Amino acid sequence: MIELAHIMAGPAAGMLLADMGADVIKVEKVTGDDTRRMVPPTIGGESAAFLMMNRNKRGIVLDLKQPEGKEALRRLLREADVVIENYRKGTMERLGLGYETLRRDNPGLIYCALSGFGRSGPYAERGGFDLIAQGMSGLMSVTGEGPGRPPVKVGPPVSDITAGILGAMGIAAAYAHKLKTGEGQMVDTSLFEAGITQTFWQSAIALATGETPEPLGSAHPLNAPYQAFETADGWINIGAANQANWERLTKLIEAPELLEDQRFQDNAGRMKHRIELETILNAIFRHQPTAEWLETLEAGGLPAGPVLTVNEMHRDPQTLARGMIVETEHPRAGKTRALGPPVKFSATPAAVTRSAPLLGQHTREVLAEAGYADAEITRMIQSGAAVAAEPVSA
Numbered sequence: 001m002i003e004l005a006h007i008m009a010g011p012a013a014g015m016l017l018a019d020m021g022a023d024v025i026k027v028e029k030v031t032g033d034d035t036r037r038m039v040p041p042t043i044g045g046e047s048a049a050f051l052m053m054n055r056n057k058r059g060i061v062l063d064l065k066q067p068e069g070k071e072a073l074r075r076l077l078r079e080a081d082v083v084i085e086n087y088r089k090g091t092m093e094r095l096g097l098g099y100e101t102l103r104r105d106n107p108g109l110i111y112c113a114l115s116g117f118g119r120s121g122p123y124a125e126r127g128g129f130d131l132i133a134q135g136m137s138g139l140m141s142v143t144g145e146g147p148g149r150p151p152v153k154v155g156p157p158v159s160d161i162t163a164g165i166l167g168a169m170g171i172a173a174a175y176a177h178k179l180k181t182g183e184g185q186m187v188d189t190s191l192f193e194a195g196i197t198q199t200f201w202q203s204a205i206a207l208a209t210g211e212t213p214e215p216l217g218s219a220h221p222l223n224a225p226y227q228a229f230e231t232a233d234g235w236i237n238i239g240a241a242n243q244a245n246w247e248r249l250t251k252l253i254e255a256p257e258l259l260e261d262q263r264f265q266d267n268a269g270r271m272k273h274r275i276e277l278e279t280i281l282n283a284i285f286r287h288q289p290t291a292e293w294l295e296t297l298e299a300g301g302l303p304a305g306p307v308l309t310v311n312e313m314h315r316d317p318q319t320l321a322r323g324m325i326v327e328t329e330h331p332r333a334g335k336t337r338a339l340g341p342p343v344k345f346s347a348t349p350a351a352v353t354r355s356a357p358l359l360g361q362h363t364r365e366v367l368a369e370a371g372y373a374d375a376e377i378t379r380m381i382q383s384g385a386a387v388a389a390e391p392v393s394a
């Protein structure tokens with residue numbers, strides 16, 4: 001698999017597939033993936049952002065503006081099962097590396113294009129970033145404390161990450177088709193569509209009623225109570241998202257009067273009077289610290305959980321038990337930690353076995369596998385058509 005991708009969406013797709021066993025060769029420009037310059041923080045002089053997104057990949061550097069660099073990539077792509085790219089529409093075509101050209105050399109090639117807005121439609125020529133996609137997909141209009149407040153971006157770059165997941169899913173489906181038929185195909189998705197995918201509930205409301213959903217803080221647009229409540233020492237999320245759990249909640253917090261309150265008899269009523277219910281429950285939950293509430297609620301079978309910081313999440317026993325923090329050995333940065341594979345397999349377990357590559361770390365190795373002689377590789381490096389990392393001493 002050849003990854004001609006940078007920053008997050010394309011590298012996320014490549015990383016997920018590499019975790020599951022794909023041999024991903026990351027082809028960088030001479031100056032490297034822009035994520036290498038997203039600093040601070042650094043670990044041993046290496047960008048923490050780059051290390052996070054590019055583990056389990058081999059890395060080479062080719063100058064695609066030089067004929068020898070471009071020809072080397074064409075040679076790699078003739079034998080590849082998959083190529084991932086996240087350039088603007090037309091960039092690969094101008095390089096002579098568009099899908100229609102590559103499929104003539106390799107009819108079985110799966111070509112995954114990740115872009116801001118997709119390869120068709122009136123916005124196909126536009127560039128795109130996560131912030132732009134979050135705004136145009138409707139996400140920012142439903143994120144934040146409430147109506148009338150400034151728009152709020154979801155903290156993580158969810159359209160980038162989701163586009164990477166959609167790309168990996170599309171590649172897996174296209175590969176299953178290839179195994180049956182030998183036929184490759186184009187897989188086309190975008191940050192815009194990834195953002196739209198996150199609006200299922202809000203879109204259901206808007207399409208059914210014509211009303212415009214508004215931000216609700218941590219509350220749910222269809223169920224109540226289903227949100228964060230303040231405790232004596234922090235916050236707790238309560239998932240009383242159906243009638244059985246609502247009745248269970250009133251017993252566990254010793255508030256039977258709520259069960260008799262006509263405003264809260266069913267979910268429709270609780271949604272209509274959500275603000276009043278929120279005020280009542282906040283007053284109750286402030287009486288005890290989070291840990292005491294969790295002990296009570298978990299013993300009673302009610303879904304609940306603390307609002308953790310990212311550092312607290314990293315230390316959580318469930319995070320560790322599920323292998324979601326892994327360690328790799330980097331030639332310069334030494335031991336580094338990253339997020340582990342999120343999908344577990346019984347027969348073919350995913351694993352993180354390789355740290356993110358140095359710039360050009362595997363150039364010689366990969367070109368040799370493609371049939372280049374040592375002298376040819378050295379000449380390409382001397383001419384600048386390829387870049388190879390210098391060996392790192394122990």
